[in-house]
Amino acid sequence: MVEHSAYESLTVDVDDRVATIEFHRPEKYNALNNDVMLDLRRAFDAIELDRDIExxxxxxxxxxxxxxxxxITEYAGPTEEHDPRQKRRQELFYGMYRRPLDCHAPVIAKINGYCVGGGLIVAMYCDLRVAVEDAKFGVPVxxxxxxxxGGSTRRAIELVGEAKAKELVYTADYIDAEEAETIGLINHAVAREELDTTVEGIVERIKETGTEAVKNSKRALNYGAGASxxxxxxxxxxxxxxxxxxxEERRRLVDEFNES
Structure with missing residues (x-):
């Protein structure tokens, strides 16, 4: 088991082979500043070392x-105050945004409210997204x-198609969870009181299947989505x-299936 040291802007809790990452800036609506993104990278570095996480x-x-x-305070001011630091920052952020997609285990975004801009990018790079019905989604940049x-223009097209991705970006409008589910941006829109149980149910079902089969399926699916x-x-x-x-997992599970 890999030890998760203290983070500045988020917590990581590992229980029964499931890691839960929680952003901790509620006074800023969990906005993603440099500290949060660096903590997120450290968190996924530690998770990558713990191959038991499912x-x-x-x-x-x-x-x-x-x-x-x-x-947004980190983007204020004239361009000359940001170069070349801002360019390097965006390159680093792209790698950080991708960490959920590149993680060896399935990653689920448990969306409990506004999921906007960089927050939506993080969610889009997760494998699955479950949101409360009153959540709002948007790209108001x-x-x-x-x-x-963060590579989100390509990722958005992969998830919702070119036409809807362009509409969301061009208008800077927000959509609700029902529409987000309809267009394929999220997997499930649920009542707030059902969010925990829905995510827990998905996690338990994942854990009931072949662990390595799921992780290898993720490799194939990710590659297939980006293949030319x-x-x-x-x-x-x-x-x-x-x-x-x-x-051995395949041999064991096939034998168990044939014996049942």
């Missing part, structure tokens, strides 16, 4: 926001004269399939 949950403290996005970052053609995706899928076929 699932990860990311959420925000309180009932108002998963995360309201970037801390055009309202402050900026464009989406079907043949490349199929070749990687076949390679991972044979890796999984050679595992």
């Amino acid at each position: 699932a990860v949950i990311i959420t925000g403290e309180g009932e108002d926001a998963f995360s309201a996005g970037a801390d 055009a309202d402050i004269g900026q464009i989406p970052t 053609n079907l043949e490349d995706a199929r070749e990687l899928e076949a390679e991972v399939w044979w890796e999984q076929f050679a595992t």
